[in-house]
Amino acid sequence: MSVQDQIKGFGITFRTMLQKPLTLGYPEVKTPVFPRFRGRHQLWRYDNGLEKCVGCSLCVAACPADCIRVVAEENTQEHRVSAGERYARIYEINMSRCIFCGYCEVACPFDAITLEHSYELSERERDLMVYTKDMLLTPAPKQPPLRTEGQRV
């Protein structure tokens, strides 16, 4: 190692000393993600509150990590969950297996599942990594309260 090399090396050191640090104070400050970033999944609803997912299991077929489990059931007049004939009674994603490839999103014929921007998915127990349908589903929209007969406004 010659003297020139040492000068060159310290040159870089002194140059960067004057720059602002790149480190962010996570978790107070978060790195912005790209628009097409693939994070935690979300199941969507139509505006009328019905689930988009019909439990067709195509995401299961597409999943290379085999981390999705869907058990379908039939909608009835009294219990209508999705817009189609069937709905997913069970929809589970094992997040510790998921590789966030987004194939489920591509496979879905109803755009019912998308990968969103949330990425803080670590847990202390493996069981908690299995995300159930309640965790994945968008909350139902608040129904405007209907006026019952004879009710004063």
Added chain:
Amino acid sequence: MADYAPVDLAADNLVTFELNGRTVSAPAGTMLVDAAYAAGVEIPIFCYEPRLGPPIGACRMCLVEIEGMRGLQTACSTPVTEDMVVRTNSPMAKDAQDGVLEMLLAQHPLDCPVCDKGGECPLQDRTFKFGPGKSRFIEPKRHFPKPIELSSRIALDRERCISCFRCVRFSQDVAQDGQLTMQERGARSEITTFTGDAYEARFSGNITDICPVGALTSIPYRFVARPWDITNTPSVCGSCPVGCNTELTTRDGELKRITGRDTPNVAVEEGWLCDKGRWGYDIAMSPNRLSAPVVREAVGDRTVSIEDGVAAAASLLTGRRVGILLGGAVTLEEAGIALDLATNGTLDNAVVARLGVASGNCAPVRAATGAQLGDIDAADLVVIVGGDPAAQQPIVELRVRKARRFGARVIGCGARPHALESLGDFTRTAPGHLADGMMGLADAISNAARPVVLWDEADLASDPGAIAALTALLAASPHATQLMLGADVNGVGLSALGVSTTGLFEAIAADEVDAVICVHADPLEAAGSIAWQAVFDGFRGPVIAIATYASAMTERADLVLPALTMWEQEGTLVSMTHRAQRLRPGAAGPAQAAAGWELLIAIAHHLGHPPAYRTAASAFTHTVASHPAFFGMTTDLIGTDGVVIGAWPADDVSPAAIVADPDHLVLVATRDTFGDDMTARSHALRTAVSAPVLRMHPATAQALWLNEHDHAVLISDVGSSSALPVLCDARVAEGLIVGPLGAPGSPIEGALSRNQHQAIVRVERT
């Protein structure tokens, strides 16, 4: 399903033709689709199904270009001829394929995500493979109200139907129930029954297998699983002695569906299943399924774990002289282990016997050349001697109807009227007089080129004259083959192992046995139940019941060990055509239950005599393969299609002969597959159950002062039956009463003697 018929490329009448520029050959008369498939060229089809009979060319999917013929030809209905030049991939043929698929899809809803057929749908597959890839159709499609129930087990989605007529042809030609038809025309076409009622038939489930789209789907399997969620296990059905080859669909350790196999076993069932074999599996989840061992003590019943149950069984058996009673449906492994334990010193000199028809004296008939069910197709004469095949061995009905479609003559004789009698000339014989009826069949059999004689095991076993007559008939014709219509599911297998129907009853009565194990056997609900009841009332030793469902015996037993059903365990069954076939598990079963063979092995371990085998396969090798009928056989050799077992020295006793005479009424019991206790507990089959009745001739009923629907009790010299309603049926011979065997509550078993299906009775009105 196998869509294309197999082609025999070694036949001597081969013709050579040109296919897509290649020179290929096939036997003359082969349909072009089959010949091309054998040569490696797939011509897409929807309506063609070789098992349904001659092609009809309804879907137009198989259009190909044939030189010298104007326009395009349907390859499914064009036989190959010498020097034919066929192009399946020319622009014209490709254009036709695109066009036909585009037209089919124009009226198809494309609701694949909610369709049960999605993923295993021929329309999907062929659209991917042969379709245009893009639809130009933007107009609104036809819509019908979403699925209607064609029956309580089949959902019909009319907008998905592509009018291929497969289901209609099945109903009209194969099952010949004459119910399904196509109504209306064009876009309004829909499948329905003639009357508009539900499609209730015993083979109705097959239309869900052959439907090439999702128009006909199984309601019990509705939205249950996708093809990639499931595993399919080839197995065999143990509901009746036919032994149809099935495929069990498992999801999450539960049995979800039973279908015919993708490659049907043409020697047995050809891919068709009866509705009981297809949908009866839900009885494994019925409330009277045993799910944990029960120890019955003076202070009350105690539910224990399976380990404690087995230990309790071993302590009950220690130092006692043991009798083992096997049911008619136990597997070869269970029977083999029981025999092994009785001889290897574990259970010293245990008496092993089985319930069921004793047919040792039928050995001379069995010794004649045997036929498989598939051989019936090629017969020119089908002779049915005795029995009630349509009720007792359902699939036989489809085979006989197929043979008749191919031009075979159907004749026969017997005491019981049955559904196949309308197919030909049948003579009614009184019980015990089958030989008289066979006299009239002799000429026809000796004149036929390929006669197949179907004979009923139970009817012949109790009719010594008939065995001699049938043996002579078969010996007289060099071409004649015989096929037994068996009585017990594994009756042939148990006889081949040398398990007798006698011995145990006498041993218990003579106090030579101190403990009894019943393996899938309930003597208190079998023929001769009154005598068994009397014997067990006086029996002071422990009774261990290895059983799947609660029954009279599991109520009586001191220890109940829950066993697995035929859908949950490994094992080998021998069908009535002497075919050894393997059961494979398609479900896990209750946690505190184990297979019968496992329980027997575990008991042997607890008794301090660990056997040399631990698995079903090694138990087969160690205990079954040493018997002459199974020499050299292994479970690997049996494989998925089964093998025909060898001969064995028959040494079972023959039951007492029942000979009808004009002064007495004779009860003949028939086991209706759809009228038994199992069917009655199935939710899916709730509309298919046939009610237990006593069928008799109107004149007989009149002579007894009985009207139709009156209730009557049959009294024989061994006991009496429960009250059953009377049904007048002019086809039943006078002086004969046909009663239901194995019906819920076992109503007529009390009037029968042990191992008998006939009895001389008198009738009392209640």
